[in-house]
Amino acid sequence: MSRLDYLQRLEAESIHILREVVAECDKPVMLYSIGKDSSVMLHLALKAFAPAKLPFPLLQIATGWDFREMLTFRDAAAQRHGLDLLVHTNEEGVRAGVKPWSHGAVYSDLMLTQALRQALDAHGFDAAFGGGRRDEEKSRAKERVFSFRSVQHRWDPKNQRPELWQLYNTRKNPGESIRVFPLSNWTELDVWQYIHVENVPIVPLYFAKPRPVVRRGGQLLMVDDDRLPLAADDRVEMLNVRFRTLGDYPLTGATLSTADTLPLVIREMLLARGSERQGRLVDQEGAASMEKKKQEGYF
């Protein structure tokens, strides 16, 4: 093995993937969810193309229910690095009054899946970087780094191109687009280690501090603004909490924690007694639900 340690190797591999897309695709875009994986992906991209600026825009799918701290962080990052930031919201969904707490699967389909498709189609992007990792979920473990989508944005797990060495076949048929996952071979621990080693900025929501929360179905939800409907017996408590993953605030469970520094967050992660996606209500709809979602075009 080379003298490079595993993080340097992962970094080099991800940069190689990012550059390959820019060299071979017509109109790439980076999907930017503002979470820690996106932060790492952005950091890698900045390294891949330095001293040039990013040769592609960032796209964020905003649902209108994003944590306020995430949006502040996003705008600061865009400013700091001179990024071309696109923000898209499914206005149809907003007009239809779809709410995260009352519409369940319909909400995530409209505000995430459909919104993403709308934005990709409207701009004609032929390749989109996503921060997905193979360790997140079983069906992802089998997805290629370059994952093709049909005109309808569907993934066909049975019909994937073999990927050998570091040779990626980026040739598309008419109407096809590619989702590219530069972090495919990273684990959650790798991401945290890298954030630590490289001082990658992340949203402060990952660190514990007193925040207003209510208890809902075994989860702690943050009252980020006054739109979250409260029942008469709901009690808003100030608790020391942090978030292990980030999504829409009414759908993202907080964990009680005192980890207010990066090493403490990593320590907590090492001792974690629940895997990452458990905090996301979206994924708790049956074991094969992620595979189904991806076939339909969810990232």
Place this chain on the structure above:
Amino acid sequence: MSSDFAQLAAAAADIEEYLTRHAHKGLLRFITCGSVDDGKSSLIGRLLHDSKMIFEDQLETLEDDSKRIGTRGGELDYALLVDGLAAEREQGITIDVAYRFFSTERRKFIVADTPGHEQYTRNMVTGASNADLAVILVDARKGVLTQTRRHSYLAALLGIRQVVLAVNKMDLVDYSEEVFTAIERDYRGFARQIDLTAITCIPVSAVAGDNVVARSGRCAWYRGPALLEHLENVTLADDAEGAPFRMPVQWVNRPNPEFRGFAGLIASGGVRRGDTVRVLPSGRRSSVARILVGDRDVEQAVAAQSVTLTLTEEIDVSRGDVLCAADAPPAVANQFEATIVWMHDEPLLQGRAYLLKIGTKTVTATVAPIKYRVNVNTLEHLAARKLDLNDIGVCGLELSSAIAFEPYKDSRVLGGFILIDRLTNNTVGAGLLHFALRRSQNVHWQALDVNKASRALLSHQKPCILWFTGLSGAGKSTIANLVEKQLHADGRQTYLLDGDNVRHGLNKDLGFTDQDRVENIRRVAEVARLMVDAGLIVLVSFISPFRSERRMARGLVAPGEFFEVFVDTPLAAAEARDVKGLYKKARRGELKNFTGIDSPYEAPEAPEIRLDTALLAPEAAATQVIAHLRGAGIIEAYSGQGDLNWEI
């Protein structure tokens, strides 16, 4: 073992120290392979579970799934941790390459789990392409099987030097030393034949956990390491590090006029500021001015790093070129002997052109000839004219342009390639370059003073190919003949290559199978190209049923020199005409592989000229072709600028 829970917790107690220690672990990529039911998924599930990479909610899902769909009578079925896609969970088999991750105190591991089914060889090759080590499982009750040999051969072929033979299910043979020793002896005998020498044999039980993470008391006779212990400690010679510097240029970074950087992943060797480098294939030299990792300048960089280099002299470098140590450059060639693993349902045909991607370069490649196919079970060489899905063959390979390369055994980056179908864009094959063929090293392209342009000037015409394609009996030869007569009467220099006539001479050794049709067209296209070079207007009248070959022919000449003429006659009309009585014969079954009857005709999608023979008489069709040539400036050049050119 290094990362059981108590230790993790202890590590986490002093987190700063833990992070420092773990930041510099190495990385080991390995594959697991074995026959169906050898217990691969169980073994990986066990490694994940025992190295504490399973979270509590996943464990709950596992317990739940084990009861519901497990194959262990309600006991934890570790395979369920690994078998991802819904379809395969129901069938109880792994059907694709899946990647798993775990780490211990010493190393991070990336595992490619590859299936044992014969029809999925392509997945195994995919997984092996990036692996440093292979764990090959055998069932202690069954010993070394055909599949074991196949997987070992593929591992050796893909350049994996280290192999672990995990003799699994030892619990079912009472942990018998005799059984284990017999299997080991058998396997080592086979491995010698394929030059696999670094072999470690370990008796394990994935289900019972013996010798997986920790050494088991139930095989007291076994003195070697447990599997994980071996994976943590095995030393892997990194050939890439000691080799000379090579970096395929991936992307040229030009943010402003002052900066011109060449970005890429270093394939082998190291590079220091001030080193003299050479650019291949051009051979130009320069030296390294700056090395950037991200936006930071460094003094040196090593194999496997992604960097950006700037050079002191402004020389022409673009994507696909290879930067290398000036005093030890790799060879450049365009003809090779290579091993190809075929990965697609449509067979590889001799003579057909594919796209070949190697490093950061994509070129056109033609396979000719296929020397032999390997029976991977017996290692026998078999004659072959095509390769089917999962076949492995040794072939000649001819590229459209020369590339810098190294034998695959020396460099996976400069010796490994994929083949892409030009119509479907699928990855259809993978290959390994072995050596450049002599003819390419010794036969250099002779630069000639009299060229196509000068010959064309002399003959007052622009040379081109008129490629008539259509069903048998469509009227291709009749129309082509009329066109040639008219051109000839006009004083043009022409030649008509007719399908039937060429089959009497140049191509009389070819039949009508798909492979022979491909070769038939390849030869004719090459002859037509020579004639275009000689300054002629070449009329080719061939059924030429496949788009792929017509596209290949088009690619041989310059843009604007190829006119595809689709003589469009419906099958019913051609059959009704049946000038040569061939359709009747074909219908009676006396003529095999007859286009339109039992062999496909792929109509042109965008021909330059389409002749609808239902509407046009042959004379009118010929006139239309001539008119098109005039419109395209092929025969206008004569009267327009001929005299002037003559003076020059």
